[in-house]
Amino acid sequence: MVDQIFFNGIIITMDRAQPTAEAVAVKHGEIVRVGSTDDILVLGQPKTELIDLKGAALLPGFIEAHGHPLFSALCWGDPVIDIRAVHTPTYDAALAKIRRRVAKAKPGEYIMAVGLDSTLHDGVREPSLEELDGIAPDNPLSITVFNFHAAYLNSKAIEACGLSGDLDPTLEKHVFRDKQGRPTRFTENAFWHARDIFFEKCGKDRAVRELREWLSKYSAAGYTTAAEIGMFPDWAGYFEAVRKQETLPIRIRVYEAGILDKHYMSKLGSGDDHFRTIGIKFWADGSIFAGTAAVSRPYLNTDLTIKKLNLPIDNRGQGTYTVNEQKRLMTAAISQGWQLAVHTQGDATVDVTLDLYEELFKKYPNANGPCRLEHCTTMRPDQVERAHRLGVVCSFFNPLAYYWGDPMRADMFGPGRGDAILPFGTAARLGMRVSYHCDSPMTWPDPMLCLYFATTRKTQSGKVIGPGEQVDIATALRAVTIDAAYHLQMEHLVGSIFEGKRADFVVLDQSPLSVDPENLRSIRVLETYVDGIRVQPVAERK
Secondary structure (H helix, E strand, C coil), rough: CEEEEEEEEEEEEECCCEEEEEEEECCCCCCEECHHHHHHHHCCCCCCEECCCCCEEEEEEEECCCCCCHHHHHHHHCCCCCCCCCCCCHHHHHHHHHHHHHHCCCCCCEEEEEECCCCCCCCCCCCCHHHHHHHHCCEEEEEEEECCCCCEECCCHHCCCCCCCCCHHHHHHEEEEEECCCEEEEEHHHHHHHHHHHHEEEEEEHHHHHHHHHHHHHHCEEEEEEEECCCCCCHHHHHHHHHHCCCCCCCCEEEEEEECCCCCCCCCECCCCCEEEEEEEEEEEEEECCCCCCCCCCCCCCCHHHHCCCCCCCCCEEEEECCHHHHHHHHHHHCCCCEEEEECCCCHHHHHHHHHHHHHHHCCCCCCCCCCCEEECCCCCHHHHHHHHHHHHEEECCCHHHHHHHHHHHHHHHHHHHHHCCCHHHHHHHCCEEECCCCCCCCCCCCCHHHHHHHHHHEEEEEEEEECCCHHHHHHHCCCCCCHHCCCCCCCCCCCCCCCEEEEEECCCCCCCCCCCHHHHHHEEEEEEEEEEEECCCCCCC
């Protein structure tokens, strides 16, 4: 007897041998038959649940190959102040919001605002130490930028985080100082140090509560699997606390954060089908918007880059590590059998990383793959070709270009380089199996936005950037289903509606294959299923 039969809808399998079907049978959470309605309905018994799709579309659940549900939980929710430009459009309004929160704070309470955006906040300027001290004279205050790669701290916060005085060289290289030599802006390792102190102050209960909320956000968006890519040792226990009380609504694949010359905390492959540690992730460079992504040709010298971002003339960014340090990080992961994912925003960083991959693959020909590059914002076509030849795959951050593609094109790189960002069309033509991701907490989980930008290359202003990098919807769907499953070493388990795989589904009110790409973002998620269990009844089918 089968437990469930899904029928009377548009079933998109993502199986090239059988792209569509009329019905699907499920037993004990496993797909046991895919085919015609007549062939599958006869498998039903009195206790079989018949799920009438009523014309809706059934697809394999979406997969976020580069996500941070736990990091998102730590970064958002009370007591964090949300100053993102999407709803606080001016710099003055953002500061006013922070002042209102400071007025309610107890002396000594650590206050964190998130979302300062030099590209989108009207009237933005780099906050000075005097300005931040004036806003919160009695409280540690940090203002984190929208991409989570930098923060501005007041004097109380600098002292509370142990970032005053002489610093360790690994931190000092990520501290920007004013003309008086005082630390003002903290990036990468220095920022992470301050950030984790804030997380600790907020307590474990708050993190567990917010994690539940973020897992639900992923599920509501149609995701049935997500990576937690870059898990720091201090974060251990949050997922376990939730799992002790309930079944996670989505599957999680963990990549531990690679830290130079530190032993890994996790055991390779530990966990089960719902929660497993599979890889190591580290940040080979920083952020485009912090000026810390290493690029081969300098940023433009514009009002945005020089005055608002406070970058040096002809800035080229820099890698987080020396080449030898990065080699040690990559060697440690690959030699011990871990899958490796490397954050690479700038094309100069991509060159270094591909050089090291090529060298290490010769020494470790059976490296646990697919080895990955993350974000790949300014990656060049020749680098995509080289990566594909090496067997390295790319995970592209599509919403980055949707929200910030206009300033990147106009004020950071110019039309030619700006149009070339996120070359997933080039990758598709070469046959690379890519994935698209939303990289929360920077943008919210939204597979439809990933599909929309992939097929239209339109930014939020409606401008088209790099039309030659557009892909068709069938190709785009693979990047959030079966090819994303391949990135997470889960192709045998999820990513397509195929006999023997788990019954992880998303139900949509329309088929993405039948709507104009302009209307992809209007498609609604109705339900999600994991192991055949309805975990997210988002909306009723009509």
